[in-house]
Amino acid sequence: MRLGLLFLGLLLLGPILSEYGLKLVSEALILGLYAMAFNLLFHQAGLLSFGQAAFFGVGAYAMALLVSRAGWPFLATLPVAVLASALVAFIIGFLSIRLTRIYFTMLTLAFAQLLYAVAHKWYAFTGGDNGITDLRPAGILGESLPFYYLTLLLFALGVGFLAALERSPFGYALRGLRDNRARAEAVGVDGFRHLLLAFVLSGALSGVAGFLQGALQRSVFPDYLFWTRSAEAIISTILGGSGVFLGPAVGAAAFLFLRVLVQANTEYWPFFLGLLLLVMVLFFPRGLAGVWENLAGWVARGVRRGAAGG
Amino acid sequence: MDLGFYLLQLLTGLAYASTLFLLAVGLSLIFGAMGIVNFAHGSFYMLGAYLLYAFSRGQAEGFWTGLILVLAAALVIGALVERLFIRPIYRRPEEYQILLTYALLLILEDLVRFLFGAGYRSLPTPPAFSSPLFLLGTPFPSYYLFLVGLAGLSALLLWAFLYRTRLGAWVRAATQDREMLEALGINVPLLYTGVFAMGIALAALGGAALLPLQAATPGMAVDAVIQAFIVVVIGGLGSVWGALLGAVLIGLLQAFGILFLPEMAMVFPFALMALVLLLRPWGLLGRPPAVRT
Numbered sequence: 180m181r182l183g184l185l186f187l188g189l190l191l192l193g194p195i196l197s198e199y200g201l202k203l204v205s206e207a208l209i210l211g212l213y214a215m216a217f218n219l220l221f222h223q224a225g226l227l228s229f230g231q232a233a234f235f236g237v238g239a240y241a242m243a244l245l246v247s248r249a250g251w252p253f254l255a256t257l258p259v260a261v262l263a264s265a266l267v268a269f270i271i272g273f274l275s276i277r278l279t280r281i282y283f284t285m286l287t288l289a290f291a292q293l294l295y296a297v298a299h300k301w302y303a304f305t306g307g308d309n310g311i312t313d314l315r316p317a318g319i320l321g322e323s324l325p326f327y328y329l330t331l332l333l334f335a336l337g338v339g340f341l342a343a344l345e346r347s348p349f350g351y352a353l354r355g356l357r358d359n360r361a362r363a364e365a366v367g368v369d370g371f372r373h374l375l376l377a378f379v380l381s382g383a384l385s386g387v388a389g390f391l392q393g394a395l396q397r398s399v400f401p402d403y404l405f406w407t408r409s410a411e412a413i414i415s416t417i418l419g420g421s422g423v424f425l426g427p428a429v430g431a432a433a434f435l436f437l438r439v440l441v442q443a444n445t446e447y448w449p450f451f452l453g454l455l456l457l458v459m460v461l462f463f464p465r466g467l468a469g470v471w472e473n474l475a476g477w478v479a480r481g482v483r484r485g486a487a488g489g
Numbered sequence: 490m491d492l493g494f495y496l497l498q499l500l501t502g503l504a505y506a507s508t509l510f511l512l513a514v515g516l517s518l519i520f521g522a523m524g525i526v527n528f529a530h531g532s533f534y535m536l537g538a539y540l541l542y543a544f545s546r547g548q549a550e551g552f553w554t555g556l557i558l559v560l561a562a563a564l565v566i567g568a569l570v571e572r573l574f575i576r577p578i579y580r581r582p583e584e585y586q587i588l589l590t591y592a593l594l595l596i597l598e599d600l601v602r603f604l605f606g607a608g609y610r611s612l613p614t615p616p617a618f619s620s621p622l623f624l625l626g627t628p629f630p631s632y633y634l635f636l637v638g639l640a641g642l643s644a645l646l647l648w649a650f651l652y653r654t655r656l657g658a659w660v661r662a663a664t665q666d667r668e669m670l671e672a673l674g675i676n677v678p679l680l681y682t683g684v685f686a687m688g689i690a691l692a693a694l695g696g697a698a699l700l701p702l703q704a705a706t707p708g709m710a711v712d713a714v715i716q717a718f719i720v721v722v723i724g725g726l727g728s729v730w731g732a733l734l735g736a737v738l739i740g741l742l743q744a745f746g747i748l749f750l751p752e753m754a755m756v757f758p759f760a761l762m763a764l765v766l767l768l769r770p771w772g773l774l775g776r777p778p779a780v781r782t
Contacts, residue, residue: 227584277770285718453595
């Protein structure tokens, strides 16, 4: 119900936004979807992935290579982008989801950087650091408003899917594994398979986000696969609050707002990202959602005390 | 391609393995004793290189005093970072500890960019090692031998410290049972500060020692931490000897792999890591975990 209202609001927002506004809100939706895909792993499965950029980048490169080298229409590349990022997620996940969560985090970072290095050096295939440019989708999707609606549609589908997943038996199994893997496995949940499936789903959704981002920017560069791109999903999630369903999406919007603000004044954006993450982790581990709940609780207590006093 | 050539390649591999060992052993030690994976470990390696450049003012003559100053500075920085940032979150879930060191990785990379610029910073080989050493008619860069000696000496001192001193026994005990150690009246937080500072100092030493061979850039931090991860995953996380074995394997693999398949050299360490993960996921010298978590 609440989700429906959110989507309706975003639907009505489209025609009143300027070109720049459309681009910014589209980017917020894309980053929101990407961060929510990350949080499927982080919150539901208790897995901290530092390599989400791998799937984001593979989705973007699948689209870009098919459009620019093979002349495919933009939308037709979506299934391939999803499949390619799911496949890469399957391979990385198969190797990374072993033993402990610490291994998982280290290995996701390492494999994602390997893909970055390959994209960076393999000039003949990916164009190296010249990237792939001129990716404006043909037809009306090359215009801002239709593209915004496509982004909104995919965002709504992705978020709806994640909401359904959270309430499904699969979601319960994931949380069980997160809270106590030994017990969850003792009642018959296959830990490795469940975590791997969650990883593949998260990778596929990240691939959709990369597919959209490449078209929005009209270009794809190796930095789509770079580790700071993974940091964007992580920081959006921590900023918004990982424990609330829409927290990562709210965090993504706040993240972009901050980026516009900071980048107008300084080139040292990663420094601010790091500082932001440091402050959130040390003082506000539950993110903006946690700050909001504290404020709400504080106001409610104040009102009650006022009523009791009066 | 004669024997001398292969010996030179062997020495190159071992020299690279030496800096890798200094980098990875601190990561392994910090994880073993404190249970924290330090994603900013490569950043201190990078910081070591930049600090040596700053202390020696880019002059080869300043190498030795510079190296000692780097060690001292890294010990202080390591202790401060542990006190200010790591200590407040010991009791938090491990994800938040990792996120915190990840934040430090972002901050330090940009901080170095701000202080030293984005370009390359390098140092000529110190005068004592400027002439090569001849063996079998092949010139061997004597600085490579110095690196191997430095890492060998560090490994030996570390072994003596961990296995022949009381303090070292406490560090080993901390890897087993922190609460029991506290119950015996040992100041565990202080011990942690020391272990962290020592690990950081080793990484900084590795980064500084590499500077005459390879220029420093702000981007080297994340590459370094990934190399260190590969080394400890192969050798076994938390094991000092595993770090040594992993570093030597990766160093030799790089040195000889580049001869036969230069385009693929970058992928070799990852392939070896994947193989170890499939066959012996806890690493060659690591211990399999008793309970899967």
